[in-house]
Amino acid sequence: MTAANYASVLSVLVFCLCSQCDGADAGSGELNSIEWLDSQSQSHPLYVIDGEPLLYFGQSTLSYTRRSFVSNTRTFEIKRTPEGALLILRPKSEFPDLRSRQNSSLEGAYLTGDYSTSPPSVKFAHSPEKYSYWDLPNDAGPIANKNDLGKSAYLAKGDRPIVFDDEFPNGPAECRPIVLSFERKEQFHLKSRPTSGMVDYPRLVSIKAIFAQSARNDPSREPRPPYGSVELIEGSLYASGDSTPKSKEPKSKDAPPVDFRCRTFELRETANGTQILTRPRAVPHTPIKPSKSYDLDGCFLSVDDSGSQPTLKFTLKPETGSNWRVTVGVGLEAAIENLSNPDRKFYLGVDRTPTHFVDTKTNLYFAGYRLVLSRNPTDKFSVREDDPRDGP
Numbered sequence: 001m002t003a004a005n006y007a008s009v010l011s012v013l014v015f016c017l018c019s020q021c022d023g024a025d026a027g028s029g030e031l032n033s034i035e036w037l038d039s040q041s042q043s044h045p046l047y048v049i050d051g052e053p054l055l056y057f058g059q060s061t062l063s064y065t066r067r068s069f070v071s072n073t074r075t076f077e078i079k080r081t082p083e084g085a086l087l088i089l090r091p092k093s094e095f096p097d098l099r100s101r102q103n104s105s106l107e108g109a110y111l112t113g114d115y116s117t118s119p120p121s122v123k124f125a126h127s128p129e130k131y132s133y134w135d136l137p138n139d140a141g142p143i144a145n146k147n148d149l150g151k152s153a154y155l156a157k158g159d160r161p162i163v164f165d166d167e168f169p170n171g172p173a174e175c176r177p178i179v180l181s182f183e184r185k186e187q188f189h190l191k192s193r194p195t196s197g198m199v200d201y202p203r204l205v206s207i208k209a210i211f212a213q214s215a216r217n218d219p220s221r222e223p224r225p226p227y228g229s230v231e232l233i234e235g236s237l238y239a240s241g242d243s244t245p246k247s248k249e250p251k252s253k254d255a256p257p258v259d260f261r262c263r264t265f266e267l268r269e270t271a272n273g274t275q276i277l278t279r280p281r282a283v284p285h286t287p288i289k290p291s292k293s294y295d296l297d298g299c300f301l302s303v304d305d306s307g308s309q310p311t312l313k314f315t316l317k318p319e320t321g322s323n324w325r326v327t328v329g330v331g332l333e334a335a336i337e338n339l340s341n342p343d344r345k346f347y348l349g350v351d352r353t354p355t356h357f358v359d360t361k362t363n364l365y366f367a368g369y370r371l372v373l374s375r376n377p378t379d380k381f382s383v384r385e386d387d388p389r390d391g392p
Contacts, residue, residue, distance in 0.1 A: 084133030
């Protein structure tokens with residue numbers, strides 16, 4: 001064995017040992033996201049969604065069957081070796097407090113070329129393999145997989161759209177698979193990532209309202225989706241409905257513009273119940289203009305029972321009306337009950353009268369159904385732990 005071959009084998013052994021002994025912690029390499037650049041130099045990050053590497057293209061209006069997902073991450077550790085760069089998935093470096101999510105099983109896995117498919121694709125390997133090494137651009141350029149096939153293969157965008165449900169901040173999201181191409185030299189660049197997620201907020205969730213079946217089938221009311229993401233819009237809580245292009249809406253519709261929508265909340269467990277806090281500043285995007293919602297960060301969702309008709313309110317400190325019974329889990333649907341007064345039970349409900357808005361980022365109309373208090377547990381909610389950055 002030559003000295004060069006010995007060094008190569010030793011290098012692979014060292015990386016295998018490191019990944020097996022300390023897979024849950026990031027190594028000493030650089031932490032980056034991998035972003036594809038389109039013809040207008042717009043970035044589209046490479047996400048790993050429930051273990052599948054996909055390019056994120058933003059809001060989708062395609063009529064494809066929509067998929068749901070549990071986990072998404074875009075943090076890779078880059079380790080440079082004489083054989084090439086290793087791209088190592090690091091979901092726990094991005095979100096160290098969420099260790100039970102599906103991507104966690106790929107902590108420390110290596111992005112690897114897979115030439116058993118047509119076209120060639122990528123996969124994750126738990127130790128470096130022959131096709132786990134890459135040539136990376138210094139700034140922007142193609143990312144080439146190092147192989148022994150006599151011709152270079154490059155990371156490229158696949159053609160098959162994949163549409164995910166509206167767990168992403170701006171509604172249903174279109175993604176494309178990542179493939180290897182022997183011809184296309186598409187442009188990518190690496191973007192530095194922070195070394196940890198939003199660990200100041202230990203339990204972040206998203207909430208969806210499940211509209212009651214009777215309301216969905218009521219012919220006297222306008223059609224509405226079976227569920228809607230609970231959002232903080234202009235200082236109030238709404239369950240959002242479907243979006244439609246602004247050009248297709250009646251010109252006379254009075255719809256105020258909205259440039260900031262927050263779907264991230266924090267749960268805090270206490271001896272008296274669960275507290276629900278608004279967390280608009282736990283996500284990376286900030287409002288372009290002053291926003292009532294952005295100023296409500298860290299406020300408690302509470303019940304004001306002082307008048308004849310109880311109402312929802314936000315408080316800076318927890319009060320008697322700030323305790324709720326909340327069921328958390330993927331696929332679970334249950335009423336959210338306020339625990340402030342055992343003699344007068346109140347539940348979160350959804351007002352069936354829509355308020356229309358225009359999302360200034362997408363130029364789409366959408367309907368919001370205001371959250372209210374109800375004496376009956378008619379409306380159910382799905383509450384699930386979410387990534388601190390609230391998706392892409």
